[in-house]
Amino acid sequence: KAGVTQTPRYLIKTRGQQVTLSCSPISGHRSVSWYQQTPGQGLQFLFEYFSETQRNKGNFPGRFSGRQFSNSRSEMNVSTLELGDSALYLCASSLNSDSEAFFGQGTRLTVV
Amino acid sequence: GQNIDQPTEMTATEGAIVQINCTYQTSGFNGLFWYQQHAGEAPTFLSYNVLDGLEEKGRFSSFLSRSKGYSYLLLKELQMKDSASYLCAVRDLGGSTLGRLYFGRGTQLTVWP
Numbered sequence: 001k002a003g004v005t006q007t008p009r010y011l012i013k014t015r016g017q018q019v020t021l022s023c024s025p026i027s028g029h030r031s032v033s034w035y036q037q038t039p040g041q042g043l044q045f046l047f048e049y050f051s052e053t054q055r056n057k058g059n060f061p062g063r064f065s066g067r068q069f070s071n072s073r074s075e076m077n078v079s080t081l082e083l084g085d086s087a088l089y090l091c092a093s094s095l096n097s098d099s100e101a102f103f104g105q106g107t108r109l110t111v112v
Numbered sequence: 113g114q115n116i117d118q119p120t121e122m123t124a125t126e127g128a129i130v131q132i133n134c135t136y137q138t139s140g141f142n143g144l145f146w147y148q149q150h151a152g153e154a155p156t157f158l159s160y161n162v163l164d165g166l167e168e169k170g171r172f173s174s175f176l177s178r179s180k181g182y183s184y185l186l187l188k189e190l191q192m193k194d195s196a197s198y199l200c201a202v203r204d205l206g207g208s209t210l211g212r213l214y215f216g217r218g219t220q221l222t223v224w225p
Contacts, residue, residue, distance in 0.1 A: 033213070043155075043199065043215040056212050090154055092213070098162075101145065101203075101213060106154045 002027065004093050004104035012110045018079040021107045025072050025093030032074040033101065034066060037088040046089075049074055050096075081111045114138045116216040118200050123222045124190050132185045132219045134200030143203040145213065146174050146185045150196045158185070158198075187221075195223045 005024040013019050025032050034046040045058040049068035066076040072093075078085055088108050094101040115137040124130040136144070143162040147155035159167055161176035161183060173186040187194055197218040204212055 035213075035215075042217045043201075045212055045214070048212060058212075088154075098142065100157055100160045102157050103147070103154045 004091060004102055006089075006091050006104035006107050008107060009105060010108050010110075012112060013081050014112055015081055015083060017081050018077065019081060019109060021076045021078075021089055021091075021109075023074045023076070023091030023093075023104055025074070025091075026102060029093040029095050029102075030072055031094045031096060031101075032068055032072065033092045033094075034074070034076050035090045035092065036060070037090055037106075038086075043090070046076065078109075083111050085109065086111045114202065114204055114214040116200055116202055116214055118198075118216040118219045120217065121220045121222070123224060125224050126190055126192060128190050129186065129188050130190060130221065132187070132198050132200075132221070134183045134185070134216060136181050136183070136200070136202045136214075136216075138181075138202050138204045138214070140205040141178060141202065142205040144174075144176055144183050145199075145201040145203070146172075146183075147199040147201065148196050149199060149218065155199055190223050192223050192225065195221060197221070 007022045031050045033048040036044045047066050048056040052068045063079045068074045088106045090106045091104045092101040118134045146158040149155040159174035166175045171188045176183045197220050199218045200216040201213045
C-alpha cells in the first residue's frame with residue numbers, strides 16, 4: 001500500500017512568485033492536513049480537508065490556500081512568496097478524524 | 113488554548129532505556145500521537161493513544177493518562193539510529209478544531225555509544 005506522496009520534494013522560488021504543492025494521500029484516506037515546519041516555530045497547522053471541504057484553518061495569512069479533489073488528492077498554494085515562507089511543508093492523511101495520521105516526505109521550499 | 117510541553121533535549125547511551133514525557137492541556141481531547149523525525153526528514157508515525165494505559169510496540173511503548181493530561185514514550189534497548197526528534201501531538205475536537213493536531217516542539221534525543 002503506497003504511503004502519502006508529496007511533490008515536488010524540493011523547490012526554489014523567488015520572492016513574489018507563487019507556488020503549488022501537491023499531496024496524494026494513502027488510498028482510502030479522506031482527510032488531508034497541511035503543516036508548515038520551520039526550526040523556529042516547529043510544526044504549525046495550515047488547514048485540513050475532508051471530502052473536498054476545508055474543515056479547519058490555522059493562523060496563516062490568506063496567501064496560503066488549498067483545495068481537495070474528488071479523489072482526495074490535495075493541493076496547497078502560496079501566493080506572493082516571502083523569504084519567511086521558506087520551510088518544510090508536510091501533508092498528513094488519515095482515514096477520518098478519529099484515526100492515525102501519516103505524513104508524506106514533505107516539500108522543502110526555499111524562497112530567495 | 114492548547115498547550116503541549118515536552119523536554120527540549122535528552123541524551124542516553126546505547127542499550128539503555130529512556131522515557132520522554134509530554135504534558136498537554138486541550139479542550140476536546142481525541143487522541144495523542146508520537147512521531148519520530150530524523151533531521152531533514154518527515155515525521156514517522158510511532159504510536160496513537162486514545163484510551164488510558166500502555167500501548168506496546170516492539171522496543172517502543174506509549175502511555176496515556178487523560179485525567180492527568182500526561183503521556184510518555186518509552187524507548188528500550190536504545191540504538192544509535194534512535195537519535196532523532198520525538199514529537200508529541202494531540203488531536204483536539206473542541207469547537208472548530210475538528211481533526212487538528214497540535215504539536216509539541218519536539219524532544220531531541222541523542223544516543224551515545
